[in-house]
Amino acid sequence: MAESAASDFLTWFQSQKGKVDTERVGIVDFPGQGRGAVALQDIPEDYTLFTIPRDLTLSMRTSALPNLMGKAWKEHGLHEGWAGLILCMMWEESRGAESRWSGYLAALPSRFDTPMFWGEEDLKELQGTAVVDKIGRDEAERDYHQKITPALKSRPDLFPGDKLSEFFSLERYHLMGSRILSRSFHVEPWKGEHLDDQDEEEDHDAGNSSAMDVDPEEGASTAKAGPTLETEEPGDGSEELQIEVEDDDEDEDREDPADVAMVPMADMLNARFESENAKLFYEERELKMVSTKPIKAGEQIWNTYGDPPNSDLLRRYGHVDLVPLRPPLSGMGNPGDVVEVRADLVVSAVSPKVKYDLQERVDWWLEEADDDVFVFHTDCALPEEFISFTRLLLLPKDEWEKTAKKSKLPKPKIDSDVLTVAGQVLEKRLSEYPTTIEDDEKLLAPESVEHLPLNKRNAVIVRLGEKRILQGALNDVRAKSKVMAGAAKKRGREEEKAGKGKKARR
Numbered sequence: 249m250a251e252s253a254a255s256d257f258l259t260w261f262q263s264q265k266g267k268v269d270t271e272r273v274g275i276v277d278f279p280g281q282g283r284g285a286v287a288l289q290d291i292p293e294d295y296t297l298f299t300i301p302r303d304l305t306l307s308m309r310t311s312a313l314p315n316l317m318g319k320a321w322k323e324h325g326l327h328e329g330w331a332g333l334i335l336c337m338m339w340e341e342s343r344g345a346e347s348r349w350s351g352y353l354a355a356l357p358s359r360f361d362t363p364m365f366w367g368e369e370d371l372k373e374l375q376g377t378a379v380v381d382k383i384g385r386d387e388a389e390r391d392y393h394q395k396i397t398p399a400l401k402s403r404p405d406l407f408p409g410d411k412l413s414e415f416f417s418l419e420r421y422h423l424m425g426s427r428i429l430s431r432s433f434h435v436e437p438w439k440g441e442h443l444d445d446q447d448e449e450e451d452h453d454a455g456n457s458s459a460m461d462v463d464p465e466e467g468a469s470t471a472k473a474g475p476t477l478e479t480e481e482p483g484d485g486s487e488e489l490q491i492e493v494e495d496d497d498e499d500e501d502r503e504d505p506a507d508v509a510m511v512p513m514a515d516m517l518n519a520r521f522e523s524e525n526a527k528l529f530y531e532e533r534e535l536k537m538v539s540t541k542p543i544k545a546g547e548q549i550w551n552t553y554g555d556p557p558n559s560d561l562l563r564r565y566g567h568v569d570l571v572p573l574r575p576p577l578s579g580m581g582n583p584g585d586v587v588e589v590r591a592d593l594v595v596s597a598v599s600p601k602v603k604y605d606l607q608e609r610v611d612w613w614l615e616e617a618d619d620d621v622f623v624f625h626t627d628c629a630l631p632e633e634f635i636s637f638t639r640l641l642l643l644p645k646d647e648w649e650k651t652a653k654k655s656k657l658p659k660p661k662i663d664s665d666v667l668t669v670a671g672q673v674l675e676k677r678l679s680e681y682p683t684t685i686e687d688d689e690k691l692l693a694p695e696s697v698e699h700l701p702l703n704k705r706n707a708v709i710v711r712l713g714e715k716r717i718l719q720g721a722l723n724d725v726r727a728k729s730k731v732m733a734g735a736a737k738k739r740g741r742e743e744e745k746a747g748k749g750k751k752a753r754r
Contacts, residue, residue, distance in 0.1 A: 307510070582713055
């Protein structure tokens with residue numbers, strides 16, 4: 249953000265009753281990171297950096313558009329998913345200076361380096377990762393054509409024809425969606441204990457909380473921290489394995505789309521793995537960004553996104569984190585990285601070893617555990633769910649029947665059979681990437697990485713992080729298998745020796 253643009257934004261923010269300590273907090277551009285907040289002077293711990301009025305957040309609760317459309321809002325399905333908030337943002341932008349948020353919308357980024365905007369060649373670099381299946385471009389465009397387009401046609405008074413191409417195009421829809429994905433907060437209505445009925449009614453229309461982190465002040469209602477609503481669907485499983493999860497509690501657990509909000513000023517802060525030095529707290533009438541530790545003059549002010557893996561950082565924000573890894577891994581990467589292993593890979597590894605049909609066991613597992621993907625972390629350990637599922641598939645018929653009758657998952661106990669299956673699964677999962685670990689490490693070597701385009705560099709970092717986890721897990725599996733095989737041979741020799749001794753005494 250240019251200095252003049254930052255100044256315009258701060259002027260707008262303060263004109264809308266936002267408060268910021270401009271002597272201690274500045275908005276500047278950081279090389280390679282875009283805009284961010286910096287400490288202009290030393291900042292002590294527990295210091296309020298800025299406050300945002302609740303009604304200055306931009307959401308389906310605070311924009312006038314849903315009320316203006318009346319019943320048509322729900323008739324077009326705009327109350328579900330992100331389509332409604334995106335339309336609110338496009339509409340507010342189309343109103344220009346008439347919109348309360350004009351100064352804020354003008355300060356938002358107009359381009360993104362996220363995979364949503366990548367070409368086919370760049371997307372091929374992400375083959376093997378879960379990123380491609382989670383971009384959600386097809387789903388977003390379906391919503392645009394099925395929800396947004398009919399709504400636009402139904403109210404030419406709100407969406408004049410001469411503004412459609414500039415403010416309500418599919419391209420603009422994707423841009424607004426990316427702004428939400430990268431900058432929105434989860435913002436619930438205030439649920440304080442001492443509000444009278446009138447206050448509760450007023451506050452219902454001015455919700456608030458975070459995709460970064462929001463904490464309530466002491467005595468406040470608890471905020472739901474973490475990512476905002478997702479647009480993507482889980483990655484597809486193999487056609488050979490019919491794994492379809494139906495969650496009866498899905499409606500109860502789903503977030504209210506009206507809780508997703510854009511929070512001016514708060515979204516100016518960047519984030520980096522375990523670097524948080526400020527946090528957003530909310531109260532009845534306002535949100536407050538407060539320092540959580542002393543910040544030296546010149547240091548960047550960091551919020552937190554919850555330390556997600558590089559795959560999520562790239563998909564949501566268009567960047568990745570590189571910090572020292574922890575054992576058993578080494579080098580630079582993201583300690584929060586994960587890799588997904590589909591359950592159908594386990595079934596494929598077990599199938600040749602058994603003579604019974606596995607589908608009944610798979611169906612039972614999905615009913616009881618509801619896991620069709622197993623998540624491996626940087627500790628490189630086999631997830632307990634992975635072990636339990638593998639053991640379930642390998643159980644003898646009589647033990648399977650007892651397990652099914654008790655509705656109790658097998659204990660996650662590792663044995664040689666589980667390790668054999670795990671090794672085959674991990675090898676298969678590694679083969680799904682188009683390159684090897686060695687290939688990627690060469691690409692990221694100092695003499696090579698400076699020549700890589702940004703998108704390819706980020707893609708290589710994501711897939712290398714995942715492959716290191718898989719290889720680390722495979723190394724651990726092989727080491728454990730070797731130890732178990734050695735122990736089995738030793739027992740065999742001891743038993744054989746004991747048997748010969750008995751014969752000699754006879």
